[in-house]
Amino acid sequence: MPWHDYFFWLLLISLGCFVLERLRPWRPAQRALRTGFVQDLFWLVFNGHFAGVLLAYASAFLLGRLGQALDAWHLPRPESFSLIARAPLWAQFVVFLVLKDLIEWCIHNLLHRVSWLWQFHKLHHSILELDFLGAFRFHWMESVVYKSLSYLPLVILGTDGRVIFWVALFGTLIGHLNHSNLDLSFGPLRYVLNSPRMHVWHHDAIVRGFSGQNFGIIFSLWDFLFGTAYLPPPAVSAGRDQPAALGFEGIDRFPIGVPARLVYPWLS
Numbered sequence: 001m002p003w004h005d006y007f008f009w010l011l012l013i014s015l016g017c018f019v020l021e022r023l024r025p026w027r028p029a030q031r032a033l034r035t036g037f038v039q040d041l042f043w044l045v046f047n048g049h050f051a052g053v054l055l056a057y058a059s060a061f062l063l064g065r066l067g068q069a070l071d072a073w074h075l076p077r078p079e080s081f082s083l084i085a086r087a088p089l090w091a092q093f094v095v096f097l098v099l100k101d102l103i104e105w106c107i108h109n110l111l112h113r114v115s116w117l118w119q120f121h122k123l124h125h126s127i128l129e130l131d132f133l134g135a136f137r138f139h140w141m142e143s144v145v146y147k148s149l150s151y152l153p154l155v156i157l158g159t160d161g162r163v164i165f166w167v168a169l170f171g172t173l174i175g176h177l178n179h180s181n182l183d184l185s186f187g188p189l190r191y192v193l194n195s196p197r198m199h200v201w202h203h204d205a206i207v208r209g210f211s212g213q214n215f216g217i218i219f220s221l222w223d224f225l226f227g228t229a230y231l232p233p234p235a236v237s238a239g240r241d242q243p244a245a246l247g248f249e250g251i252d253r254f255p256i257g258v259p260a261r262l263v264y265p266w267l268s
Contacts, residue, residue: 009169010048017132017176026183026196027242030129040133042258051140059147078151082158092163096154097218100167103150105215105222110145112211117145119265125248126261130200134179135172139265174218190231194220197241201230204243205251 002008022032067077084092111121120139127134177184178199185197194216202214213230216223223229255261 004165006052006165006168006172007049010044010172013169013173013176014044014132017180017182021131021181024183025181027129027181030131030181034129034131036127036129036137037131037133039258040127040137043138044133044136047136047138047140047143051143055140055143055147078155079158081156083156085158085160089160089163092157092159093166096157096159096163097167097170099157100150100154101171101216101218102222103153104146104217105219107146107149108215108217109211109228111142112215116265119268120145122248122254122264123261125203125246126251126254127203128246128251130179130181130196130203130246132176132180135175139262141265171218190220191224192219192221194218198229198231200242200246201232203246205245205247205249206243207248 070077084095087095111117120141124134124138124142127137174194178194178196180196182196184195186193186195190198194214198214198216198220202212204213207213208230209228213228214220214223215228220229255264
């Protein structure tokens, strides 16, 4: 059934965002087939499907070995705790979504603060014109980092598989919207929910604070709580509601081709 297939929903959400960007673009001058659009289709399919499948198989193998080792040492497996397994599905959804997003906010912060992690994350920040496809331009090692660091605190929840699937779809939708060429701020909810108007400043070529601003994945709330939020009104940003340029220092030396971008972090 396609309704239970993540890749089906990924393509459906992508198509919906593409149509909306054509109907009501935030940046009308931005071309539909901007520079790098075709390559970003590759990243969408590669990271959204093939890399995910490969990582799933690798994770199953490694976690199986870990489980065997814990059994041999007479230690409980993390999934045996099942802290919220008996809760209603809606409660599981809320708890899993909030905890997962907080953990990923912390990891995203690390990607900017830790030099060798930043080498991987540069690929995501190499996009110079944001649209929905930008959400999937990232190095596959980022998935490894996110899944590795979030595994233990999330697996002990014992969340129902359906909830995990729903959270993944919701995260994909918000991620697409945050990178899209759509003028969305969510009004008063902008202090809780991330939006294109906030996330575009995360991609600003100007780095504010120690390592950047607006690290929120789904919720902007963490940035307001931890002092990393940056959302200037047009008057403060010299009449602009978007950064003058996206990217990072030294982006002119960042490789352009897919193979070079995949090996760049290992050679830099």
